[in-house]
Amino acid sequence: MEHKAYWALKFLNIDEKASMEHRKIQLLELEEMRLTAYEYSRLCKEKVKTYHDKKLLKREFKLGQEVLLFNSRLKLFPGKLKSKWSGPFMIKKVRSYGAIELYDPQSQTPDRTWVINGQRLKLYHGEEFTRTHSTVHLIAH
Template identity: 40%
Template sequence: MNYEWDAAGQERKLQMQELEEITREAYDNATLYKERLKRTHDQLIQVKTFEHGQKVLLYQSRFKLMSEKISSKWIGPYEVLAQYPNGAVEIKDYKFGGIFKVNGQRLKAYYGQETEDDPDSLKLQGQEPN
């Protein structure tokens, strides 16, 4: 039997201090890991700037009715009305005239040409317009 209460108390106190030290070290390692992961993630983010009146395409992430091989993931074109410092972009829909804000990371520049008759129709070479 152990009747040395002072020695047992000191040993228990040392064990608690070691446990606290291990806990603090694990917390510090987790914090360092999170900082490193955030830094790596932030390096992959591309800063996109758009100008007023520029045509852009919007990434369509929600609508998945058709097979992904057939349908395009980019819809548009839209017109940029304003860009905000937090990365949000205000765009205008050509077809319906709706104005809404989207994340700038979901946009890309549009370099195509539209026909005056119907923005959804394509003219092939040698084809007469209807």
């Protein structure tokens, strides 16, 4: 097999040593490009992480506070103008790394609690409010 390759190189008038050196240079360039891409990817990930960490809000919650819960699963309910905040709920326990254990004080089963991410909460300031519903009819002339 080597004999055929040797004659093919001779036939094409290619220097075997020069082609081997060229191939080595190509492999080194490919390795350098791979390392550069890896470094660029690492830098981009670091920038995205610092941007994301800057956007996180530092919130301090205490036991017994009333909070509102952001409901991101409103696709089940019809209507675009429905509030995305539900509650108020009471904080039963503050866990590490921002996890909060909640319970509903108006529920018939006070033992039912759930743990959620503290980033989905905001303080409830205790004012009672009534939701109004109004309809505007547009008539085309």
